[in-house]
Amino acid sequence: MQDFSSAFGLAFSLIIHADADLIEIIGLSLRVSLSAVLFAALIGFPLGAALAVTRFPGQQVLTVMLNSLMGLPPVVVGLLVYMALSRAGPLGWLNLLYTPGAMVVAQAILVTPIIAALTRQIIEDMHKEYDEQFRSLCIPTHRVITALIWDARYSLLTVTLAGFGRAIAEVGAVIIVGGNIDHLTRVMTTAIALETSKGDLALALALGFILLVLALSINAGVYGLRSSAKRLAYA
Amino acid sequence: MKSLTRKFLIAVSLAILGVTSAIAAESIVVQSTTSTQNSGLYGYLLPMFKKDTGITVNVVAVGTGQAIKNAKNCDGDVLFVHAKPSEEKFVAEGYGVSRSDVMYNDFIFVGPPADPAGIAGGKNAVEALEKIAASKAKFASRGDNSGTHKKEKALWKQAGIDPTAGSGGWYLETGSGMGATLNAAVGSGAYTMTDRATWISFKNKGDYSIQVEGDDILFNQYGIILVNPDKCPAVKVEPANKFIDWVLSKRGQAAIASYKLGGQQLFFPNAPMM
Amino acid sequence: MPDACSPAVTSRVESLLPLEVVGLSYFAGGEKLLDDINLTIESAGISVIMGPNGAGKSLFLRLVHGMLTPGCGEIRWRRKSLDLAVRRHQALVFQKPVLMRRSVAANLDFVLKPRGGDYRQRRDQLLRQAGLSAQRDRPARLLSGGEQQKLALARALSTEPLVLMLDEPCASIDAASTLQIEDRLLQVRKRGVKILLVTHDIGQARRLADDVVFMHNGRVLEYSTAPEFFEAPSSPEAKAYLEGRIVI
Numbered sequence: 019m020q021d022f023s024s025a026f027g028l029a030f031s032l033i034i035h036a037d038a039d040l041i042e043i044i045g046l047s048l049r050v051s052l053s054a055v056l057f058a059a060l061i062g063f064p065l066g067a068a069l070a071v072t073r074f075p076g077q078q079v080l081t082v083m084l085n086s087l088m089g090l091p092p093v094v095v096g097l098l099v100y101m102a103l104s105r106a107g108p109l110g111w112l113n114l115l116y117t118p119g120a121m122v123v124a125q126a127i128l129v130t131p132i133i134a135a136l137t138r139q140i141i142e143d144m145h146k147e148y149d150e151q152f153r154s155l156c157i158p159t160h161r162v163i164t165a166l167i168w169d170a171r172y173s174l175l176t177v178t179l180a181g182f183g184r185a186i187a188e189v190g191a192v193i194i195v196g197g198n199i200d201h202l203t204r205v206m207t208t209a210i211a212l213e214t215s216k217g218d219l220a221l222a223l224a225l226g227f228i229l230l231v232l233a234l235s236i237n238a239g240v241y242g243l244r245s246s247a248k249r250l251a252y253a
Numbered sequence: 254m255k256s257l258t259r260k261f262l263i264a265v266s267l268a269i270l271g272v273t274s275a276i277a278a279e280s281i282v283v284q285s286t287t288s289t290q291n292s293g294l295y296g297y298l299l300p301m302f303k304k305d306t307g308i309t310v311n312v313v314a315v316g317t318g319q320a321i322k323n324a325k326n327c328d329g330d331v332l333f334v335h336a337k338p339s340e341e342k343f344v345a346e347g348y349g350v351s352r353s354d355v356m357y358n359d360f361i362f363v364g365p366p367a368d369p370a371g372i373a374g375g376k377n378a379v380e381a382l383e384k385i386a387a388s389k390a391k392f393a394s395r396g397d398n399s400g401t402h403k404k405e406k407a408l409w410k411q412a413g414i415d416p417t418a419g420s421g422g423w424y425l426e427t428g429s430g431m432g433a434t435l436n437a438a439v440g441s442g443a444y445t446m447t448d449r450a451t452w453i454s455f456k457n458k459g460d461y462s463i464q465v466e467g468d469d470i471l472f473n474q475y476g477i478i479l480v481n482p483d484k485c486p487a488v489k490v491e492p493a494n495k496f497i498d499w500v501l502s503k504r505g506q507a508a509i510a511s512y513k514l515g516g517q518q519l520f521f522p523n524a525p526m527m
Numbered sequence: 528m529p530d531a532c533s534p535a536v537t538s539r540v541e542s543l544l545p546l547e548v549v550g551l552s553y554f555a556g557g558e559k560l561l562d563d564i565n566l567t568i569e570s571a572g573i574s575v576i577m578g579p580n581g582a583g584k585s586l587f588l589r590l591v592h593g594m595l596t597p598g599c600g601e602i603r604w605r606r607k608s609l610d611l612a613v614r615r616h617q618a619l620v621f622q623k624p625v626l627m628r629r630s631v632a633a634n635l636d637f638v639l640k641p642r643g644g645d646y647r648q649r650r651d652q653l654l655r656q657a658g659l660s661a662q663r664d665r666p667a668r669l670l671s672g673g674e675q676q677k678l679a680l681a682r683a684l685s686t687e688p689l690v691l692m693l694d695e696p697c698a699s700i701d702a703a704s705t706l707q708i709e710d711r712l713l714q715v716r717k718r719g720v721k722i723l724l725v726t727h728d729i730g731q732a733r734r735l736a737d738d739v740v741f742m743h744n745g746r747v748l749e750y751s752t753a754p755e756f757f758e759a760p761s762s763p764e765a766k767a768y769l770e771g772r773i774v775i
Contacts, residue, residue: 105327105487113487115328116282116313151625153594155638155686156615165637169628197282197313200296215432216291217457251668252628 025223032224040225044232047205050118050192051185054125058133059178065130066137067163071145081138087131092124093190099124100194116197121205124191129181136177141166172244172253179240183233206232280309281492284321284329286400287430289475290314292450292519297512302499308492316430318398324348324478327485330493332478335448336400340476349478353501356509356520357474360404361452362465363435364444372444373464379412381465386414389423391443393434396426400473405446408470448473450519475520477501500524543604543616543689544721545569546591551600553586553745560586562745564600572737573712573722575753577729579768582742584725585622585694591723592619592692604690618688622695624679626667631659631678634667638685649685656714657681658707673704680708684715691715692723697731709735729769733757741765743774 032040069081101107103115103123114120144166152162167174189207196203198212206229213222247253289295290312299310313323317334324332325348332349334340343349362372362381370390372381385392394416395402409416416424425443427434431451438445439459447455452463477497482488499505506522513519546568553561561583568574576584589595591602593609604613627634635653639646654660657677662670667678676696683691693712697705712735716722726732732739732753739756741749741764748762760766767774 104323105485107326110327110487116311148625148627150594151621154592154617154619154621155682156611161641165627197311197315199311199313202311212291214436215287215430217432217435217455219457250666252666 021219021223024220025227028220029224029227033228040228042201043204043206043209043225044228046118046203047186047207047229048232050121050205051125051182053122054185055129055133055178055182057122057126058129058181059174061126062130062133062181063137063167063174064163066134066139067141067167069134069138070141071159071163071166081135084131084135084138088135090128090131091190092128092188093194095124095128096191096194099127099191103195115195116199116203118196118203120195121192121203124195125185125188128188128191129185132184133177133181136180137167137170137174140170140173140177144170172247175240176244179237182236186229186233279307279489279492280311281330281489281496282311282313282328283331283333283496284323285312285314285332286317286320286334286475287314287432288335288401288448288451289333289520291430291432292454293514294450294509294512294520298500298505298508301508302496302505305499305504306492306495308495310496316395316397317400317403324480327480327487330480330488330490331496332480333475334400335473335475336403337474337476339400339403340478344478348481348484350481352476352478353497354523354525355475355477355500356506356522356524357472358449358520359466360401360446360471360473361449361463362444362446363438363452363458363461364464365442366460366462367442368464370444373462375465376467378408378465378468378470382408382412382414382416385444386412386416386419389419391423391425391441392416393425393427393438393441393443393445395431395434396428397430399430401431401446401448404471404473408446411470450514453514453517453519474523541689542571542719542721543613544571545605547601547603547606548591549601549603551587551590551602552598553583553590553595554598559598560745561590561598564745564747566740566747566750568723568738568740568750570738571716571719571721573716573724573735574738574740575732575736576723576725576740576742577727577732577768578742579774580727581744583745584742587742588619588692588694588723588725592617594619615686616689618683618686618691620676620679620683620691620693620696622698624675626670626675626678629667630664631667631670632663634678635682635685638682653681653685656711671701671704673700673707676700677704677708677711680711688720690721690723692725694725695727696724697726697728705731741768743768 069077069084099120100115102109103112103120104110114123148166157165187207189211192203192205193208193211196208198204198208206225210222210225213225244253295312303309313320313329315323317336317339320332320334321339321343323329324343332340332343340352344352362378364372370385370388372384375381394405420426425437425441427437429437431447432455434445435447435451435455436457437443439457439461477500479490479493479497480488482490501524506524509520509522510518548564548566551561551564552559564587576587578584586595590597593614602609607613627637631654632650635650636646639650651660654663657680659674659678659681662674667675670678680696697708709731712722712724724735736753738750738752740747741756741760741762743764749756749760749765756765757769760769764774
């Protein structure tokens with residue numbers, strides 16, 4: 019319990035004094051996870067939308083596979099990406115291991131199925147609504163997909179947020195492919211793991227609080243955006 | 254909409270560049286054990302080294318077993334661990350160029366004030382383990398092929414005891430780093446063996462104290478090895494050698510000796526005279 | 528493949544008539560919903576399709592628009608089969624307008640932009656004709672029912688169809704909007720567009736129809752000019768319907 023109360027105070031003072039290391043770690047966490055989510059969205063949105071709109075044999079199977087990939091364990095992803103990016107592995111020549119780039123790759127792999135599967139569900143629902151009208155207007159499939167993605171933009175924002183939440187909170191993948199190197203690949207979650215292993219539970223908790231506050235603020239922002247979107251009947 | 258797309262793409266590229274732009278300055282990767290990291294030694298030494306040479310040292314602190322495996326995969330330039338037999342094997346098999354002693358400290362046994370096995374104040378490590386096994390008192394092991402774990406296994410062997418028979422019962426194999434194992438030990442009232450540096454810098458000691466120390470057998474030697482460029486062409490030989498030479502030099506050794514925590518010296522330099 | 532909706536192609540196709548329906552039947556859920564329909568519509572103007580609920584009017588419209596596949600029988604427009612090239616010259620206004628989650632203007636731009644040319648000018652003109660200029664930048668789904676339907680009609684007209692089909696367009700909107708839509712239909716008719724209008728509003732049918740198709744229980748019972756139909760319907764079901772009686 020003593021750790022708990024000292025954690026609050028510690029978190030506060032770290033923020034107030036704009037601790038340089040803390041700022042660096044937060045900055046890297048955001049850059050890595052936001053980049054990962056960006057790539058995941060670039061792949062996941064059209065993938066999910068195409069799956070929702072087109073008909074082909076094996077579609078059910080692919081959908082089920084995608085939904086189950088949502089539960090990929092981060093540490094497994096980390097291990098696989100490590101083996102791929104290792105000098106002993108096929109992509110070692112990229113020199114990505116132990117850089118933030120590797121962390122982005124690992125988190126992108128983790129988040130893409132989530133974004134694709136949720137996008138598929140959202141677009142499928144919207145497609146049911148628009149399908150008759152689009153068919154009457156003879157809209158070609160590729161335009162249907164882009165139109166649905168744009169019209170679903172606010173719901174897809176929530177999907178992106180879900181992906182971001184997964185990315186910023188995971189530690190298993192980034193610690194293996196990033197190496198938790200000081201001033202290079204140390205993010206909030208790996209810093210928490212490190213401080214815990216040093217027995218500095220108060221500091222670990224403090225970092226945890228800050229991470230929570232960060233996630234909460236982003237969520238609140240998106241919620242506000244969605245509320246105004248609903249008022250305009252855009253959501 | 255077109256200008257929006259363009260702005261978006263620019264933002265994306267900047268984000269990518271910002272994230273993947275590696276440090277332009279020279280850098281090497283050191284695969285290391287965790288005690289040198291957790292005790293703060295690297296935080297003390299590396300800035301000094303950088304000032305002297307301009308080289309950034311990126312430490313991947315994962316525990317000896319994983320560090321050795323990573324080095325065999327060519328994912329590092331230097332190996333810096335504390336498991337002499339494994340290190341010598343690493344060199345013998347051609348993965349490393351040569352091995353040098355760097356510094357030493359010692360292992361200690363820590364335990365709860367209740368001391369169920371009655372080992373407190375003892376000066377004999379093997380005897381302590383015999384008492385623990387006999388009373389089936391809880392003991393937390395690294396269980397992860399680290400230098401510490403290998404030393405622990407060697408001690409059990411000398412005692413002629415196989416503790417894994419009690420695995421999951423009184424013998425708790427955490428499969429984790431020293432810090433996590435200490436957390437588990439303190440949290441479950443178990444004894445454990447740790448290196449002194451990690452213990453001194455550990456912040457979650459609870460009511461634990463050092464119960465066995467000073468046995469010669471608990472000597473803990475650290476060694477440094479250059480990863481073999483013949484096996485791993487990507488090794489940055491020049492900066493890596495600069496690091497190794499610096500650590501073994503008078504300056505580096507003096508720096509190691511001067512690192513203190515709470516007034517206590519954590520590592521004792523013992524590199525062979527150049 | 529050339530865009531069938533580009534002006535160059537449109538000028539080659541002047542009309543989709545005649546509409547020839549031969550032996551058309553449609554089944555769903557084990558039931559026969561349309562039963563052996565034979566019909567030829569050759570004349571220009573507004574053809575109103577009338578009948579009690581469940582007669583199969585909406586179904587018929589969707590079939591001649593190519594949205595559903597017949598169980599048996601054939602549908603031919605200008606003596607050719609119903610393919611994508613033909614469908615591009617048709618437009619259908621649904622009973623409940625499905626507007627996109629964008630502004631009023633953006634809804635029209637979505638259809639106009641890919642056709643090239645000065646889409647903004649065309650869009651503003653359509654909005655003016657629909658009386659929606661003031662709503663140009665409002666979210667389309669915030670419009671009233673009547674305004675939404677006027678927008679849906681404008682969107683249908685933006686494709687410059689040769690055949691405009693409407694499925695009970697004024698069923699759930701206010702009288703003022705109904706009047707505006709009817710005026711618009713009469714304008715469109717003057718420009719030579721063929722209109723197929725499904726309605727259960729007898730008054731609206733009287734106001735707009737040039738000829739009438741009367742359907743009942745999945746069959747076409749009558750097809751005659753409007754004056755003929757309203758003054759002297761030949762089938763007892765049509766008579767009963769016009770008198771406001773329910774016929775099973």
